[in-house]
Amino acid sequence: MSQGKQNHTGHLFTVEILIEEATNGLAMEKLLHLLNAQTVKDYQILKGIELGKLIEMNTTNKESTPPSYTGKKAVTSPPPATPAPTMTSTAPSGAADHIITQLEGFKANNTLIRLTVIKGQGIKLNLPCRILNYDSSNQNVAVYHVDEKKVYSFKLNEIDDYVAF
Template identity: 35%
Template sequence: MENKQSYEETGYLFNVDILIKSRSNALALQAMIEMLNNSENIADFRIKSGMELGNLIESMLQDKRKSLIKSGASTVRPLPDIRTRLKTKIEPPETCPSSPAEKKIGTTEYSSQLHEWITNCIRDNRLTRLTTNRSGQPTSMPCRILNFDESTQLLNVYHVDEKQVYSFKLSEVIEVI
């Protein structure tokens, strides 16, 4: 009888936190990616957190917004950040208008902000987390918004984990983050 031993390579998955010293987050990220790519034992990797890229762009955009607000403070009033309103619930803000016309204006303004935010998500191909309630069953999914039909209030989303497209009425959406 011949005793053959076969050595089969198996993959093992580790979750680690790595501290890399560098002048910036981008350079540290680059150094880490180079280390991971140069190792022949690492088959694949996924970076889940720690990337702080785009902060300079974001701060410049905020400065630009502030300067626009200061220059036209009497005529331009800043719109509330739609993401914070959407994070709580997708409903028009509850106010007590004195007339139905005022209520319609508030709802229309909110609807246009919502449409603008959804359009930005579609254009930027932004990953969002959608919480819905269909038939009494709450569901949370990471997705990308594909299409929004304002006339039928229908939202088409691509579930990134399941790789499927779903359609939701806006009334079924509880939260968008």
């Protein structure tokens, strides 16, 4: 008596996965290695991809669709809600406006973010915080450090990176 082929049916799961790594690209690499197992037939990455955002912000044609990552399997990626651009004093005003809009959105939604700030003499701070206020006249950002339970104020040009949780 021989065993026939078993009928396998697909099952769809919706999950959120947190991978801790130094950069978004390294975390994405680990995630893709996990998803490229033989038991995973197909997947979509809907958010969290931060690759290509600096290029997108600096292109003149803002109406073009953002690049999507295509790996071994079908992957689509709408623009992420939390890009992590690098801030410099020579940033184009369009990029600065985009960052200010995002900070205002984080403030309105009370979003927890990880803020990387470079102070004078190269002192680098990395803090989990919530945006309290943005003063456009002084370009100051007031944040609440959730671990220390203190309020800090930084100049917009001191902010090096930010990522929403």
